[in-house]
Structure formats: C-alpha cells, structure tokens
Amino acid sequence: MSPQTDFMSHRNDALRAARLRAGWRTMDAAAAALQAHGQQLLDDPHYTVSGRTWRRWEGRADDRRWPSEETAIVLHDALGRWPEDLGFPAPAGWIRPEAHQEDDVKRRAFVSVTAAALVPGPTAGQHVDPALIDYFQSQLEGHYRADMLLGPHDLIGTVSAQYQLIDKLIRSAKGETRRGLLRVGAAYAALVGWLYQDAGDLGAAAFWRGITQEIAARSRDPHLVGYSLVNLAQVRTDLGDGHGVIDLCEAALDDNRIFPKVQIMALQQQAHGASLTGDRTTVDRLIDTADGLLIRVDDDLPWGNACKRTPGYLEVQRATCYGRLGLGREADGLWRQVLAAVPSTARRDRGVYLARHAAAAAVSREPDHAVEIAREAATIAVETRSARMARELRALERAMRPWQDAPVGRDLAEVLAPVTEGS
Template identity: 80%
Template sequence: MSRNDALRAARLRVGWRTVERAADALTEHGQQLLDDRHFTVSPRTWRRWEGERPGWPAEETASVLHDALGRWPEDLGFTTPPGWIRPEHHEEVAVKRRAFISVTSAALVAGPVAPQHVDPALIDYFQTQLEGHYRADMLLGPHDLIGTVSAQYQLIDKLVRSAKGETRRGLLRVGAAYAALIGWLYQDAGDIDGAAFWRGVTQEIATRSRDRHLIGYSLVNQAQVRTDLGDGHAVIDLCEAALDDADRLLPKVRIMAIQQQAHGASLTGDRRAVDQLIDAADGLLSRIDDDLPWGNACRRTPGYLEVQRATCYGRLGLGRESVALWDQVLNVVPATARRDRGVYLARHATAAAGAGEPEQALEIARTATEIALETRSARMRRELTTLERAMLPWQDAPIGRDIAEVLAPVTKGI
C-alpha cells in the first residue's frame, strides 16, 4: 500500500515518532486551540490519513492540522474536495487580486490618450533604465521591483500611443523588453498566472514591433513558463517556433531558444537531446556581438550553459553528473549574484541527495536556506521543496531530521 509521505514527513519533522503519539498530540493541540475538550483524533484515523486513501478532514480539524504542522491539508497529501478554500486563503486571494489588478492595469490602460510630442531620445532613456532594473533584480529580488518596472511600462505604453514612425517602433521594442522583465519578476515571485499574463503582453508588443528577434525572445519567455509547469512538449513546440528561420536570428536569441528547448527535452526524459542542444548553443556563444539591453543572461551569468546542463541533468535524475557540474559552476558564480547562487545551491543539494550523498546535501542546504529567507524568492523555495522530497529516503534517520529542521523555516507553510 502506498503511503501519504507528505503527512508522515510533517509528523516526523515536529517530533511525533509514532502514529499514536501524533494522534495524542493533535488531540491535545486541538482541545487547546478550539477550547473544546471533545475534540479528538484517534490513532486509527491518523493511520488512515497516512495510508493510500487519506480522505479529507473536517474543517476544524484542517485548521488544527495547519496550526500544529504549519501546512494546510492540501499540502499534506490529503485528497482536496471540490470547492475547498482554506480559511485564511479568502483574504490572501483578495490581497493578491488587488495587487495583481494594480500592476497589470499598466498593460490595460484604455486608449486613446491625449496626444503629446515624443522625443526619440526617450528610447535611450528607457533602455538605460532597463539595464539598471536588471542589476536591481539581482540585488533586490522580484517583490520590491514589480511596481517600479510596471509603472515605467505604463509610461512607455502611453508614449507609444502618441509616437510615430521609427520612434514608435523603438518604444514598442523597449516596451516588449520591459514586459518580459515584469513577466520574469512574477515568475520568480511564484505567481505563474501573473507571469503568463505578462509573457502574453510581451509577445503582443514584440509582434507589433515587427522585430523578429524580439518575437523569438517572447516565444522563449512563454517556454520558460511552460518549463515551470512541467510541460516539456509545449516547451519544445515554442522553442522550435522561435527557431523558425534561425539563420536570420541574433545568436543570443538562438542560444536562448536552444537551451530552453534542452529543458523541454529534460522534461520528456531525452538525455541525448539535452546534450546535443546544449552543445549546439555553446557553439554560438562566441558569435554574440549585439548591444541590445535585453536577453543578456548568457553574457552576465558565469557558466551559463553548464548551469542549464546541470539543471537538466538533475531533472533527469543524473545525480552524480549534476553534482560534478554544480561543483564547477559554483566556483565561478560571484557573491553579488546571491539569489542565483541560492537557486544553484538548492539544485546542487538535490543532486547530491539523488547521488546518495545526504550529508553533502545537508551542508549545501544550510547556505541555500539562509539565502532563501533573505531574498524571499519563490523560485528558491520551490527548489528547496524539491530537495525535501529528494531526502525522503532518509526521513527516519538522524540526517533526515536534521534536513527537516534546516528546511522548516522555508518550506513550512508552503
């Protein structure tokens, strides 16, 4: 019989070593929380929860489980019933919805607007600002930057409506780059709906600009969202579309599309294609010679393509090969790239667990957790949750309890 490992891991994390101890502890916790001495959970009930068909607890029991374990039942392996909305989620949804409407209104301003003169020099101004936003993203993370970049996009959109000729085309091009950055910020913040919305805006603005390079870039942006959704075939489709007439594309756009296609191949389990694609992208690196402000991760990121290969290997379950690559990559990542370094460390730790080296995974995880708490990156939290699952084979051993304690400040309550 399969087990509900998520609930079992949560139980062990708080020190409830047996089902009987868990039932007694939750009963005591619930009686205090609800001020109801009749609240009880039996060992038989808990044993069913950890079994193949855990069912769904009553609403007050769900609240007690959340208060005791830091997670709602849908995150503890229970079978979520249709229409369930956790009690605290109502307000969360309202707050997130207000924030989303506020920011996305930047892309939905009704037109037309009052005409104004638009100086062509504004294109360079916004491009220069974009460079600064990329640097700020590395230092601040997504949450503090989304509003600022979105407000500038709104101004660009307003100017596009008055600009003419090449000035208008130039503003459309820079607007597409801003929309792409906003989409990335949402993706890094863990809001896939927001990311998908802004990736769609990017594709629209790129198409309106008639710039084939930006159109290809926008398709890669869409593929990145599909990668996070685990849809490997969609990733490949989008990257192949971006590479139509590849000889007319800038080398860096081709590199972005090819390496993202490798991620799609890793999601479909095709290791041979991963290596072929990463090698093909590597052959184009020396040909990058444009001065455009967008899409320059392949220039800024040390060991950029080996980062992609290591990530793909980890996804394919090639633990030892992935660990060896992460060892190389992390030696050249600068301290200033703290958030990226945290993501890489989390992936490194997961690869170590996959290679049967839990002690190494634990040591790497200590640093990754510190960075995750500091940067509030949802991307890093997701990586550490993946590590938590990779360490399940050791959950009953002391090393398993140690890793649970290290990860708890980040993964508890996700």
C-alpha cells in the first residue's frame, strides 16, 4: 500500500466533509478560518490553529489528538458538531460543555417525572368503586392510539397524572378491587416508561420500567411480571446491552404460566438481544418460534397488544434485527413488505420503519433509494418529535458516510437538516 493510499484509508472523512460543507477547500484554509473564528468567539487574539494541526486531525486516527475544551467549543460553534461527531475518539470522562448547563434542567425534569410515582403517604381513605378498574382500562386503548398519532411528548403528562390517581386509589382499595387497580396501574406505568423511551430519556424510562415491575410483582399476576421484564429488556436494547436483553427475556420465559402474547413479546425482544451479539441464527429461530404462537393469542388484556394491532409485527422485528446485523438486502426486502401494509394512522411507527428501511438501502449500496425513503421519514420525525426516529435517522447518516461528499450525500444532509437541527 502506497503512503497516499494508506492516508486515504485512514483519513478523517467526517471532519473533511464538515470542512468542505463550510466552504474551506484546503486544510490550511480551514485552519486559518477556524483560528479567526476562535479568536472572535473566545475574545482571545492569541488563539491559534495551525495547518499542521488540522492535517493531523484529518489524518490517521492514532495521530489524531483530542482537542482542548476551548477548541472543542470553537469547532462546535463553527461547524455545528462536537469533536466526537467529527471523527475524534472521545477520551474517558469527556462531557460536552452544554451538558453542564443542562444538568439542572434534567434534574428538575426527572424530579417532575418521579413525582407522579412517589407521592408520599399515607393518604386519606376513601371508598373505591370496582367500576373504576374498567374505566381506567378503557382509557388505555385510547392512549395507545393517541401515541401512534401524536408521539410521546403530548401524552406523558396526561398518562403519568392518571397513574398518580390510580396509585392514590390503590392505597385505599381492598381485596380484588385493589388487585385489579394494581394490574391496570402496572399497564399505565409501562406506557409512561415507553413514552419516555420514545422521547429519548432513558433515565426516566428505566425509572418507570422499574415502577412497572414493582406494581406487577405486587399484583401477583405472572403475565404482568413477564411483561415488566420485557419492558426492562426494551431499555437494555436501546442501551445496546445484548446480554442484558437476553437475561431479562429468559427470566420472563422461565415462567411457563405466561400467556402466548407475553411469550411472543419476550421471544422477539430476545431476538433483538441476539442481534446485538451478532447471532443471526438465534434471531431467526426466536422469531420463527414467536410466529408459531401468534395463532394462540386470545386473551382480552388491554396491554401488550402490538402483536395483534401492528401489521407484520414479527417481520418488523426481523427486519430491524437484520438491519442491526448489517444484512442490508435482506432487511430491504422485508421493509418493502412491511411498509406496504402499515396504515396511515400508524404515522410514528411508519416513520421509524422508513428510517430503518433507508439505512438498509444504504447498506445495500443504494444511496439514491435511501435518500428517497428518508424524505418522508424526516418529515414525520419533525412532526412527532420522536427521539427514537431521530436516532434511526442518525444511524442512516452513518450508513451513508461513503457518499457524504457526493451529491447524494449533500441531498441527504439537506433532507435531515430539520431533524438534526432540532435534536
């Protein structure tokens, strides 16, 4: 391999693309422009960036030193990206400066989140009519439909407030009424956890998944206990912890009393765990096993009905797992089938599927097709403010990096700008 070829194979394409988008045609021009920008931003006439430094940044990874915090701020202000998004390997302990400013806001938001679940007692006793169980159960289906149409942000306050009321009633209820309210309370807590997960707040999501497990255990309902474990596994999937996903799903499946619906949920989530560990054979085996159970789903429980409500539910999971495994062509074919059956009412889900389909097209080396698919996904992402969808579109950006300097790459940047600017 020639020195020039070696440099090309190790160059920092992310920083180079950002430089060219800024109109800095050469590395020396980029260094001069960044230096001028930094001197003005920091009000420091001695701030310098040399052409040699910039060439090292765009060169081999082992020669690429992490910039100082002030240079990280200047890069972000000039290019709109932090160093880790510009090809620099982040050192241990690095926290974006903006995160320091957001800590207090996040802490206050988390306190607000937990308030609904941790109302101190005891509360004044009251008569609790058993009919309230049916009332809260009937509300659930409406919340599920609204979630598909609106996304998470507009529902979190409503659903968590209802959970707070249920928790208050549980403290006064007795016997089977109390047991019934515990069951419906677990379903509400699970929904709040999902809404926070979709909104991108995994800390709040994990908290509410824990509340779900607590209430499920108190209800003594094995189906809800299994459901709560799958809920926890969903958070582990978003954290990229494949073995954690598998552990939780196996724990749920250890109880042979659980309904087929809960078994299906655990099997498909375990398939996601297997995909995170690179095991395609197990992915297919688990999803095929779940598919064989679909005909046996006949319970009337108001929660966990995605396998009945979502067209092509298990093929959605398979396609997602294939995309995670880098099986672009296989995933592309499945997404075409799935999207043909998605109803217009499932707008948020459609946006997520489109983003994953676009990434599969990119992996299949069909960049023009990927951008075409991404247009609709980006529109839905802006409308619903779904962090899950934005995360899928960032994965598409990574899959499209081989074309980032080509016209199709610039088209994608334009398509995704409304999403990335708001995320």
